[in-house]
Amino acid sequence: AQKVTQAQTEISVVEKEDVTLDCVYETRDTTYYLFWYKQPPSGELVFLIRRNSFDEQNEISGRYSWNFQKSTSSFNFTITASQVVDSAVYFCALSEALLDAGNMLTFGGGTRLMVKP
Amino acid sequence: SQTIHQWPATLVQPVGSPLSLECTVEGTSNPNLYWYRQAAGRGLQLLFYSVGIGQISSEVPQNLSASRPQDRQFILSSKKLLLSDSGFYLCAWSVLVTSPNGVMSEQFFGPGTRLTVL
Numbered sequence A: 001a002q003k004v005t006q007a008q009t010e011i012s013v014v015e016k017e018d019v020t021l022d023c024v025y026e027t028r029d030t031t032y033y034l035f036w037y038k039q040p041p042s043g044e045l046v047f048l049i050r051r052n053s054f055d056e057q058n059e060i061s062g063r064y065s066w067n068f069q070k071s072t073s074s075f076n077f078t079i080t081a082s083q084v085v086d087s088a089v090y091f092c093a094l095s096e097a098l099l100d101a102g103n104m105l106t107f108g109g110g111t112r113l114m115v116k117p
Numbered sequence B: 001s002q003t004i005h006q007w008p009a010t011l012v013q014p015v016g017s018p019l020s021l022e023c024t025v026e027g028t029s030n031p032n033l034y035w036y037r038q039a040a041g042r043g044l045q046l047l048f049y050s051v052g053i054g055q056i057s058s059e060v061p062q063n064l065s066a067s068r069p070q071d072r073q074f075i076l077s078s079k080k081l082l083l084s085d086s087g088f089y090l091c092a093w094s095v096l097v098t099s100p101n102g103v104m105s106e107q108f109f110g111p112g113t114r115l116t117v118l
Helices: none
Strands: A003-005 A010-014 A019-021 A024-026 A033-039 A046-052 A059-061 A064-069 A074-079 A088-095 A111-116 B003-007 B010-013 B019-026 B032-038 B044-052 B055-058 B064-070 B073-078 B087-099 B102-109 B113-117
Touching: A003 A088, A010 A019, A019 A111, A024 A074, A033 A074, A033 B102, A046 A059, A046 A064, A046 B102, A074 A088, B003 B087, B010 B019, B019 B032, B019 B087, B019 B113, B032 B073, B044 B064, B044 B073, B055 B064, B073 B087
Parallel strands: A010 A111, B010 B113
Antiparallel strands: A003 A024, A019 A074, A033 A046, A033 A088, A059 A064, A064 A074, A088 A111, B003 B019, B019 B073, B032 B044, B032 B087, B044 B055, B064 B073, B087 B102, B087 B113
C-alpha cells in the first residue's frame, strides 16, 4: 500500500523568508510518480510539478524548488523569498503507476502555509 | 485546450435529500475521471474513478454513487445525504504526456463544489 505523509500541518512565515514543506512517501513499487499541488483559498487544486522515480535530479522553477531523495523517500518543496500570494494549502501526492492506467493519486494530509506581510 | 467544469459551485442540502453533482470535461477524449472529497481541514480522499463510459470503481464504501453516462461526463449522486457528506468535492481528469523523461501522466482538477448538509 502507498502512503504520503506531510508532517507539517501548518507553517507560518513572514514575507521574504524561505520555507520548506516536507513530504515523505511509502511505496513498494520501483516505478512511481510524485506530485505537488497548490490549493489556494478559492479551493481549486493547481498542479505544480510531477517527478518519476527514475529522475532524481532536483528541479527549480523561479522561486520554487524540489528536492527528491529516494534514499530517504522524500520529495520536499522549498519556496524562496516567500510572498503573501504563496499562502495556500500544499499537497504532496504519489501514484504507483501511470494515472492513465486507472490508478489514482494518494494524497498527503496537506500543509497550510501562511505568509504574513 | 482542455477545460473541466463542475456545478453547482456551492450547495446547501438538508439531511436525507438527494444529491447530484456534475462534472464535464472539454477538449479531450476518453479521459480517466475521478471524484475526490475534502472534508473541512483535511486532505483529499478518492471516492470514485472511471476509465471509460459505464466503468466505475469505488474506493470508499458509502452512501454515494457515481455514473459516467457519456465519455466526458461524470456524475456523483446520493439518494439520501448524511451530515458527514458535507465537504468540498473535486472532479479531476488525467491524460498521458510525453516528456524528455518518458511518458508521464498528470491529473487536472475542476473548481470544486462546496456541499453543506444541514
